[in-house]
Amino acid sequence: MxxxxxxxxxxxxxxxxxxxxxxxxxxxxxxKRKKRRYWVRKWILKRSSEVQNLVDHELRSNPHEDFKNLLRMSEEQFDYLLERVTKHILKSDTNMRQALSPKIKLQVTLRYLATGDSFKSLEYLFRVRKNTISKFIPETCKAIIKELEEFIKVPSTEDEWKNIE
Missing domain, CATH: 1.20.5 (Single alpha-helices involved in coiled-coils or other helix-helix interfaces)
Structure with a gap:
């Protein structure tokens, strides 16, 4: 048995x-996954060569108002903020690709906060893929909050909230 x-x-x-x-x-x-046609699209590769981005090459050489209109802050304010947040948003290059510079991350984030542009439109303006933008914007915002915490005052009581309105 x-x-x-x-x-x-x-x-x-x-x-x-x-x-x-x-x-x-x-x-x-x-x-099965589809085989990728490109690792990085050719027009995005131009970000690091001849046409880095609109802000660095065009607006800094033109009148002061153009830069302020794009990012809603002066060049001096931008440079100060960049200096403060760089240590939080800086990434290392890898064998596969170069990391985005903190300057581009901050520019994209400030433009997004200033206008609410879609990630797709920011992709074409700054030559950074929209899925990459969606990853670093929250990180950059946290870095800005952390570095400018001394300047940010949040109401602690309900009465203080009512006075704001």
């Missing part, structure tokens, strides 16, 4: 294993 039970279990296990193997093969075929 025990031999029959052991033999039945062995047959069931091998059958189950074969069925499971077939299912895994099917599952693997369905979930």
């Amino acid at each position: 025990n031999e029959l039970l052991v033999e039945s279990c062995a047959v069931l296990c091998s059958t189950f294993s074969a069925i499971l193997g077939e299912r895994l093969k099917l599952h693997g075929q369905i979930r």
Whole structure:
């Protein structure tokens, strides 16, 4: 009786294993990823070469008002803020690609906060992919809050909130 039970279990296990193997093969075929056509799009690669971005090359050389209109702060204020947040948003380059500079991250974040532009429009303006923008904007905002905390006053009581309105 025990031999029959052991033999039945062995047959069931091998059958189950074969069925499971077939299912895994099917599952693997369905979930195959498409091969990427590009690692980085060619127009984005121009960010680091001839056309870094609009703010550095054009607006800093033009009248002061243009820079302020784009980022809603003066060049001096931008430089001060960049100096303070750089240590929080600086990333290292890798073998695969160069990290975005803190300057570009801050420019994109300030433009987003100033205008509420879509990530897609910021992508074309600054030559940074929208999925990358979505990752570093919250990080940059946290860095700004942390560095400018001494200047930010949040009401602590309900009465102080009412006085703001």
